[in-house]
Amino acid sequence: MLDISTSWAIEPGLIPLTGPWAFVKISRPPSFSTATMSLKRSQTVQWPPAPSPDETEEERRVRVAAESEAKRVSDMIDRQLEVDRQRRKERRGPKILLLGQAESGKSTTLKNFQLHFAPKSFEKEAEIWRPVIHLNLVRSINFIVNLILSQKHDHRDAGPYPRRRSSVGPLTSELRRLCVRLGPLRQVEETLINILSGRSPGRPFNETEMARQAYNPAKATDIALRSGSGWRQGLSFGRKSGETSSGSSTSNRSDNLYMGEDGQSRRILSALGDDITALWKDPSVQKILKAAEIGLHEQPGFFLDQASRITKEDYRPRPEDVLKARVTTLGPEEHTIVAETGPQKANIWTIYDVGGSQSQRAAWAQYFDDVHAVIFLAPMSGFNQVLAEDESVNRLTDSIRLWQMICSNKILAGVEFILFLNKLDILDQKLKSGIQFSSFVTSYTKQPNETKPVAKYLMEAFVSLHQQHSPKRRRIHPHLTCAVDTKATSTVITRIQEVILIKALESNNVL
Numbered sequence: 349m350l351d352i353s354t355s356w357a358i359e360p361g362l363i364p365l366t367g368p369w370a371f372v373k374i375s376r377p378p379s380f381s382t383a384t385m386s387l388k389r390s391q392t393v394q395w396p397p398a399p400s401p402d403e404t405e406e407e408r409r410v411r412v413a414a415e416s417e418a419k420r421v422s423d424m425i426d427r428q429l430e431v432d433r434q435r436r437k438e439r440r441g442p443k444i445l446l447l448g449q450a451e452s453g454k455s456t457t458l459k460n461f462q463l464h465f466a467p468k469s470f471e472k473e474a475e476i477w478r479p480v481i482h483l484n485l486v487r488s489i490n491f492i493v494n495l496i497l498s499q500k501h502d503h504r505d506a507g508p509y510p511r512r513r514s515s516v517g518p519l520t521s522e523l524r525r526l527c528v529r530l531g532p533l534r535q536v537e538e539t540l541i542n543i544l545s546g547r548s549p550g551r552p553f554n555e556t557e558m559a560r561q562a563y564n565p566a567k568a569t570d571i572a573l574r575s576g577s578g579w580r581q582g583l584s585f586g587r588k589s590g591e592t593s594s595g596s597s598t599s600n601r602s603d604n605l606y607m608g609e610d611g612q613s614r615r616i617l618s619a620l621g622d623d624i625t626a627l628w629k630d631p632s633v634q635k636i637l638k639a640a641e642i643g644l645h646e647q648p649g650f651f652l653d654q655a656s657r658i659t660k661e662d663y664r665p666r667p668e669d670v671l672k673a674r675v676t677t678l679g680p681e682e683h684t685i686v687a688e689t690g691p692q693k694a695n696i697w698t699i700y701d702v703g704g705s706q707s708q709r710a711a712w713a714q715y716f717d718d719v720h721a722v723i724f725l726a727p728m729s730g731f732n733q734v735l736a737e738d739e740s741v742n743r744l745t746d747s748i749r750l751w752q753m754i755c756s757n758k759i760l761a762g763v764e765f766i767l768f769l770n771k772l773d774i775l776d777q778k779l780k781s782g783i784q785f786s787s788f789v790t791s792y793t794k795q796p797n798e799t800k801p802v803a804k805y806l807m808e809a810f811v812s813l814h815q816q817h818s819p820k821r822r823r824i825h826p827h828l829t830c831a832v833d834t835k836a837t838s839t840v841i842t843r844i845q846e847v848i849l850i851k852a853l854e855s856n857n858v859l
């Protein structure tokens with residue numbers, strides 16, 4: 349038996365990690381109570397700001413008008429939030445909140461629920477993921493082409509990529525030719541972004557959009573789409589059940605997909621399929637990526653290995669492609685799934701999916717008093733990674749910190765807690781490739797650098813933290829998961845669904 353409790357209790361608030369994060373100090377995080385949040389709001393926002401002592405009459409008039417407009421908007425938002433809250437409360441089926449840091453696998457878990465309970469709708473809607481998968485692929489290629497060209501032409505500009513300049517020598521004429529031939533993919537990228545985000549073609553990106561769409565070497569394939577942009581609704585075809593949020597379910601954009609812009613993008617992709625594969629397989633490309641320390645194949649939304657299949661003009665996404673497609677969730681999303689078969693038939697499952705990056709977390713609290721279960725995702729593979737939004741924070745440390753915060757929340761005290769220690773497959777690959785877990789987690793001593801004991805160690809640590817931080821005794825349902833393995837995840841869902849249903853029936857006073 350591992351002495352986890354001792355190692356995790358060395359000193360409250362200290363997580364025994366090494367490397368740049370050695371003994372990261374974790375101050376006791378604030379709870380997500382509404383009181384704390386409103387207190388925080390009044391402390392930090394300081395609205396309205398104090399007027400300047402030498403304010404003129406004209407400035408006063410402008411300020412008062414601005415304050416009154418801001419109050420009107422704020423009241424309107426509050427009213428809308430209250431309407432949404434009431435509407436959510438009235439729903440009677442099981443309600444689940446997915447929590448965890450960015451890229452932990454929340455949206456992938458949601459897709460697994462959709463596949464498990466409503467496989468026919470999932471199959472029908474696979475088509476709407478095609479532009480996302482194409483965009484993931486095209487962004488990988490454009491990232492590589494930019495990287496190659498920046499190596500050749502621009503030696504002064506440090507730019508966002510690569511992190512390190514390499515000494516890869518001159519470009520071969522074949523590589524130069526490939527870069528030129530793949531040029532039209534820039535236009536394809538913009539077209540796909542337009543289709544998915546509902547931007548009108550030709551409108552220039554504003555600064556925020558530019559920042560969001562810029563290539564980040566740590567997540568080159570990634571694309572962030574606001575749920576309110578309604579890309580799912582806009583692109584859905586004849587959906588009967590499955591996910592819904594606000595907004596219409598039909599749009600001209602679906603016509604665009606088949607007849608217009610998307611059709612053209614698909615033809616370009618299909619014509620360039622062999623060149624894409626040739627670029628990815630080119631040894632000097634691999635050399636450049638290695639020298640720049642960029643592991644594209646480890647990134648979410650990586651499809652270069654399957655480029656020849658995915659670029660075919662009649663490509664139709666398989667379930668495993670849909671599971672791998674990557675879109676950053678921006679803002680909370682509400683999804684309903686109507687179970688199609690089995691004892692659950694016609695039961696409506698409501699799942700709230702949220703954005704996991706640090707700036708998105710304040711929006712989680714609005715769902716706390718209204719759900720029957722929280723599924724918390726902690727990616728075990730993050731032990732040697734840092735957050736994309738803050739490179740000073742180790743991913744595992746962040747997950748632990750979040751977990752403590754969620755466990756100690758009083759509003760969630762009566763909710764079923766389900767823990768998915770996710771990305772088991774990536775943990776396995778990392779340990780097998782020789783990365784030492786104990787180099788990052790120093791309390792893991794004298795134990796084999798193997799998947800089973802490492803996963804067991806993490807499981808015990810998270811379970812023990814749950815016991816220490818829960819406001820009252822509560823059961824926990826921990827699972828080791830690989831969310832891109834649909835079969836294994838379906839088995840886990842079968843195991844947890846009864847617990848969630850019973851909780852929903854209890855809270856609706858049926859039991």
Ligand SMILES: Nc1nc2c(ncn2[C@@H]2O[C@H](COP(=O)(O)OP(=O)(O)OP(=O)(O)O)[C@@H](O)[C@H]2O)c(=O)[nH]1
Pocket residue numbers: 448449450451452453454455456457647648649650671672673674675676677678702703704705770771772773774829830831832833
């Ligand atoms: N190999 C592997 N990939 C996974 C696993 N779980 C999720 N992924 C991939 O990781 C990427 C990120 O997963 P998401 O589900 O989008 O992450 P998220 O938690 O919703 O992230 P945000 O929306 O940014 O908060 C996707 O490309 C998934 O396919 C896993 O267990 N193994």
Ligand SMILES: [Mg+2]
Pocket residue numbers: 454455456675676677701702703
């Ligand atoms: Mg997500």
